[in-house]
Amino acid sequence: MGRRGLAVLIMVAVVHTAAGAQDYRKVIDIVQRMEERLTKMLAEEERARKAAVNQLRSELSATQPGSVQTGATASHEPGGHAVSNDPVARLLDGNRRFVEGRTAARDFVHERPALTAGQHPYAIILTCSDSRVPPELLFDESLGQLFVVRDAGNVVDPVVLGSIEYAAEHLHAGLLVVLGHEACGAVNATIKGGEVPPNIGQIVQRISPPVEKVKAQHLKGVRIDSVCIHENVRYQVAQVTGQSALLKSMVDEGHLRILGATYSLTTGGVTFLEGASSGTHAGASHAAPAPVPATAEKRKQEH
Numbered sequence: 473m474g475r476r477g478l479a480v481l482i483m484v485a486v487v488h489t490a491a492g493a494q495d496y497r498k499v500i501d502i503v504q505r506m507e508e509r510l511t512k513m514l515a516e517e518e519r520a521r522k523a524a525v526n527q528l529r530s531e532l533s534a535t536q537p538g539s540v541q542t543g544a545t546a547s548h549e550p551g552g553h554a555v556s557n558d559p560v561a562r563l564l565d566g567n568r569r570f571v572e573g574r575t576a577a578r579d580f581v582h583e584r585p586a587l588t589a590g591q592h593p594y595a596i597i598l599t600c601s602d603s604r605v606p607p608e609l610l611f612d613e614s615l616g617q618l619f620v621v622r623d624a625g626n627v628v629d630p631v632v633l634g635s636i637e638y639a640a641e642h643l644h645a646g647l648l649v650v651l652g653h654e655a656c657g658a659v660n661a662t663i664k665g666g667e668v669p670p671n672i673g674q675i676v677q678r679i680s681p682p683v684e685k686v687k688a689q690h691l692k693g694v695r696i697d698s699v700c701i702h703e704n705v706r707y708q709v710a711q712v713t714g715q716s717a718l719l720k721s722m723v724d725e726g727h728l729r730i731l732g733a734t735y736s737l738t739t740g741g742v743t744f745l746e747g748a749s750s751g752t753h754a755g756a757s758h759a760a761p762a763p764v765p766a767t768a769e770k771r772k773q774e775h
């Protein structure tokens with residue numbers, strides 16, 4: 473007898489006993505509770521069955537080359553979209569889907585098991601902790617694809633460099649993107665200057681050189697915060713190879729490419745910057761996925 477049959481039998485027995493007590497309201501209540509328990513039991517059985525199937529799938533994919541674990545050459549196409557082998561093209565494709573509201577449907581329940589054996593992210597993203605700039609969402613990526621390092625102002629320090637070194641050398645991620653963004657509070661705080669608590673001071677101190685450089689130019693007719701955000705990205709890109717001999721040698725040997733980019737809160741688009749790069753083919757420019765409308769200049773509320 474199956475579990476469903478057993479449950480029905482128990483239900484009938486309970487109903488019979490309760491009916492003897494002539495309490496029909498109680499009977500209905502008991503039947504409803506039994507029904508709920510039965511539904512829960514069946515759902516648990518279904519979950520267990522799906523978990524077994526997923527386990528089998530993950531064991532199969534772990535034995536196949538070119539499976540989801542191989543990062544850039546992944547054959548799976550969540551949502552049915554094509555996945556480019558060029559990491560920059562893949563990021564831009566994902567960002568285009570994000571901009572246009574065509575992001576892929578994700579099935580994390582099925583994706584998780586295949587990733588328990590290890591990770592092979594194809595790109596490292598150093599970006600701001602700002603809640604409006606989550607890399608996995610704006611590049612429409614899933615689990616195991618992006619190695620993300622975040623802090624306020626996307627600044628480089630020894631801990632950040634150690635994280636990047638780990639992803640580049642041990643996980644073989646061949647692309648690092650330093651991603652700044654429109655209306656960055658850390659950059660604006662640095663422009664404003666003044667007293668800040670010591671730990672925030674550590675951030676400001678690392679954004680000051682590019683901000684001071686821009687201020688010294690006495691630019692007219694441009695938004696200084698926008699220029700500083702671009703200059704900060706260029707500066708942090710330079711710091712990566714300037715402060716890490718390991719990453720410098722990886723760039724020189726063609727194992728790592730570093731690109732600077734900015735994210736528009738207005739359009740959702742990521743634009744790779746000219747002159748903010750190092751590594752093979754790093755000088756190539758990449759078009760923004762969407763034109764920036766005039767409203768881009770509108771100041772965003774900072775939180």
Ligand SMILES: [Zn+2]
Pocket residue numbers: 600601602624625626653655656657658659
């Ligand atoms: Zn920011």
